Amino acid sequence: MSSDVAKSSQPYDQEIIDIVDYVSEFQISSPVAYETAWNCFLDTLGCGLEALEYQACTKLLGPVVEGLTVPNGVKVPGTKYVLDPVQGAFNIGAMIRWLDFNDTWLAAEWGHPSDNLGAILATADWLTRTTDKKFTVKDVLTAMIKAHEIQGCIALENSFNKVGLDHVVLVKVASTAVVAQMMGLTRDQILAAVSLAWVDGQSLRTYRHFPNAGSRKSWAAGDATSRAVRLALIAKTGEMGYPSALTAKTWGFYDVSFKGNAFKFQRPYGSYVMENVLFKISFPAEFHSQTAVEAAMTLYHQMVAAGKTAADIAKVTIRTHEACIRIIDKKGPLNNPADRDHCIQYMVAVPLIFGRLTARDYEEDIAADSRIDSLREKIICVEDAVFTADYHDPNKRSIANALTIECQDGTVFGEEVVEYPIGHARRRTDGIPLLIEKFKINLARIYDKPTQEKILALSLDYEKLADTPVNVFTDMLALS
Numbered sequence: 001m002s003s004d005v006a007k008s009s010q011p012y013d014q015e016i017i018d019i020v021d022y023v024s025e026f027q028i029s030s031p032v033a034y035e036t037a038w039n040c041f042l043d044t045l046g047c048g049l050e051a052l053e054y055q056a057c058t059k060l061l062g063p064v065v066e067g068l069t070v071p072n073g074v075k076v077p078g079t080k081y082v083l084d085p086v087q088g089a090f091n092i093g094a095m096i097r098w099l100d101f102n103d104t105w106l107a108a109e110w111g112h113p114s115d116n117l118g119a120i121l122a123t124a125d126w127l128t129r130t131t132d133k134k135f136t137v138k139d140v141l142t143a144m145i146k147a148h149e150i151q152g153c154i155a156l157e158n159s160f161n162k163v164g165l166d167h168v169v170l171v172k173v174a175s176t177a178v179v180a181q182m183m184g185l186t187r188d189q190i191l192a193a194v195s196l197a198w199v200d201g202q203s204l205r206t207y208r209h210f211p212n213a214g215s216r217k218s219w220a221a222g223d224a225t226s227r228a229v230r231l232a233l234i235a236k237t238g239e240m241g242y243p244s245a246l247t248a249k250t251w252g253f254y255d256v257s258f259k260g261n262a263f264k265f266q267r268p269y270g271s272y273v274m275e276n277v278l279f280k281i282s283f284p285a286e287f288h289s290q291t292a293v294e295a296a297m298t299l300y301h302q303m304v305a306a307g308k309t310a311a312d313i314a315k316v317t318i319r320t321h322e323a324c325i326r327i328i329d330k331k332g333p334l335n336n337p338a339d340r341d342h343c344i345q346y347m348v349a350v351p352l353i354f355g356r357l358t359a360r361d362y363e364e365d366i367a368a369d370s371r372i373d374s375l376r377e378k379i380i381c382v383e384d385a386v387f388t389a390d391y392h393d394p395n396k397r398s399i400a401n402a403l404t405i406e407c408q409d410g411t412v413f414g415e416e417v418v419e420y421p422i423g424h425a426r427r428r429t430d431g432i433p434l435l436i437e438k439f440k441i442n443l444a445r446i447y448d449k450p451t452q453e454k455i456l457a458l459s460l461d462y463e464k465l466a467d468t469p470v471n472v473f474t475d476m477l478a479l480s
Helices: 014-025 031-051 085-097 113-130 137-157 168-182 187-199 216-236 253-257 272-276 287-305 322-328 344-354 370-376 385-392 425-444 449-459 462-467 470-477
Strands: 313-320 379-383 401-407 412-418
Touching: 014 137, 014 168, 014 187, 031 085, 031 113, 031 137, 031 272, 031 425, 031 462, 085 113, 085 216, 113 137, 113 168, 113 216, 113 470, 137 168, 137 272, 137 462, 137 470, 168 187, 168 216, 187 216, 287 313, 287 322, 287 344, 287 401, 287 412, 313 322, 313 344, 322 344, 322 379, 322 385, 344 370, 344 379, 379 385, 425 449, 449 462, 449 470
Parallel strands: 313 379
Antiparallel strands: 313 401, 401 412
């Protein structure tokens, strides 16, 4: 066997070419995209910092083998870890996704595009510290916009969940393309890298659904981002790609994993996804439930004013959209926090009982309260065809839920309808100040007051932050 890798004369699939041309050539010019990316960057880092309060997350962080150190490696925010870029991406990616509190994209496929920051930040930090490639925070924002766009545009018309695949395949593909470009790979090498991401084994959604819902869903994105960095590094060596990774008859992704169907596209790659991404601001809950939880909080206060409690409830009806029913309409036992934050009945019951929904409310001590399961049994979901249609309408992208509470004495509260959650593009004016408050709260979990003030002063000044070298900012976020 020859030790040389022969370059294939076969043309690459157009879908792969389009991704590579986009990351290599497209210039982001949208002020809205950059402003949203700035907000997204801060919120995503804050979500990672909050996750550090949970031992289930922190036990997975650090080097692959305890005690390993990497000179001039990636600094993991809120920790003392200095890691290689592959493991750095896993750490940052796992932190970001752990509490299901970072941004969301809802379409034929669902996902969390800011998951890609694990790969982007790790790569930018490592390259800036060790090579002549110097990245600013604005470069990171540009990479975020492009990763959001790749993941989100593919998701618009193509459902991976319906064939049993987890959405993190799109995190891996988007991150691979973007970090390969950041590393300075040639066009042929980026093509190879993206093809390797499609050929790679893809995660099943097993860990997101009954009876196997579990904590892997909280580190799956970290795994995808770390794999993306690894594949880009492999392609950088000149390792061959697989031009018809998607379309090869019998053995390609379409035939093996997508029931023989080719991807459909609603729009070319630009900056649409970042401009319209959804922020989770009020509640750490699966996004299809956000408006239901908001409605539940409103009804809770109405009940309190009327002298009613959850014990008075006979029935709760949630008028909702099809995706909500398919993903989070759950009966029966819930085995862990990952199961609970994907059950709309649980996420509505908690605010109706306690008047709140926080990350802590998914933990064992709260879940053991018998009132929650008792109320869950009284909550039913019914699909509204208009809500489903508006969910898929690209001009609306609503995530509507409507709640009605019927009490045992015949009193009725509602119907309380919420079409757009506080983190929706249509509610940016209301949402961004709350997003900044969320960031401040998350900084206070980790840093002393002087450090918080230093980070905030830079973070809230867009021009200064955008021009800041990545390693200078990550130094500020690292613990000594």
